[in-house]
Amino acid sequence: MDLQGRVAVVTGGASGIGAASVELLRESGAVPVSWDLGGSPDIHVDVSDAAAVGAAITETVERFGRPSLLVAAAAVPHRSLIIDHDVEAWDRVFAVGMRGVMLSIQAVARTAIEEGTGGSFVLISSNNGILADRYLSAYSSVKAGVNHLARVAARELGEHDIRVNAIGPGPTETQMLAKNLQIPGYVEKIEQVTPLGRIGTSHDIADSIVNLMRAGWITGQVVQSDGGASLTTPRGDSRSAGQATANGSDGSVAQPHA
Template sequence: MSDKPIALITGGAQGIGYASAQALAEDGYYIVLADIKESVHDAAKTLGGTGHICDMGDVEAIHAMFDKIEAEIGPVAALVNNAGIANPGDFLSYSLEDFDKVLGINLRGVFVATQRAGRTMVDKGIEGAIVNMSSINAQLAIPAIPAYCASKGGVMQLTKVAAIALAKHNIRVNAIGPGSIDTEMMAGVNANPEAYKVAMSRTPLGRPGTAREIGDVVAFLCSKKSAYITGESIYVDGGRLGLNYTV
């Protein structure tokens, strides 16, 4: 069992998830990473933590993971619901199978993990923190990623619902809406000079964000410094949400 508070980060083997884990480890959390990639074990070891293979679209697998963590390490005090997929495609030919797959991971998985973590926090009297990874696309639509946009809009509202439901237990639930962040998901844009120029034209700060810049906000929302913040979506987007023109 860990003598430190435990933080579980889904999609934690790389990118924003791993950067969030780094920031939380520096704040004194014992790190548990969940991912579908085998590399999650090595990623967790670098932070002195534990890795779990888990498909966040599989409800039974999510519950089994929480059971194992609680039995072997202890109850989760901070949950970061970061795992997600985009599955781009043409709107008129977008398959229902792809739509359901994206929502299964990006929205249903967030609900299941939040509910499961919340139950244990309540049972154990843990005044915990839950951070959901939403997106700028919760509010700004891109037609090539219909399911992703829908799922992230759902995460924004689910965050508010969970925050209200858990507030009486002093469990806080917030979301982060990243803009263009320099991760694997942005690799295609980075490799295309014209696409990169377009992306930066709608980002007032004129550069992509880094995974660690998101991770630092995650750590803030899991800390006592944000003790009076719940139900909010914080957009870490270089100013994009406020922009109504491109240059």
């Protein structure tokens, strides 16, 4: 798909992956419109509020034109064990991360269908949509939901030539991960289990988003943009280390003693 001149709504577009997506979409010839509550977005909007999203899409059309591209990056993180989870915090994670994504799809899809130009939507998921880490019950559940929402939306919107996919970032240098990056040994551990040997950047993820947005024969897919980090589990990593120890340093297989 040629992105030249297409209007792109980017929720969560004032920072992190959203801001990097705005930058790269602009470089690709699109007209990005950032939606966010904080920072300096083009349009201030709480994507979990249906009336606010309705007002935002109206303003977007009036100021920039009818959008046919969407990057749904707005999300709220929260860490808690399930037994200690605050219900209001749980609801807020779901309000922004699930209802907000649905409302954004709905708003942009309606304008794209009216315009008849087709479109391409990329929903921002996470490795946590397929992995099960402690303390991330709400966030992980939301991202698993986003993965399947992308599949269902792809089925429903395909007849209008609108493709819907999801990107699952792995550990990425954003404000959301800032505290983790300060944990002693965290970065080194991620680098060890990531085949490409480093933590990702917002630009890495934005590059994946824009490339997937362009790919005209891909829809309903969840692509992990993580340098291969999700390919390795601690159990498998430990087993590999044990096997390497069992083998000789020259790669030969150690024989059991009689």
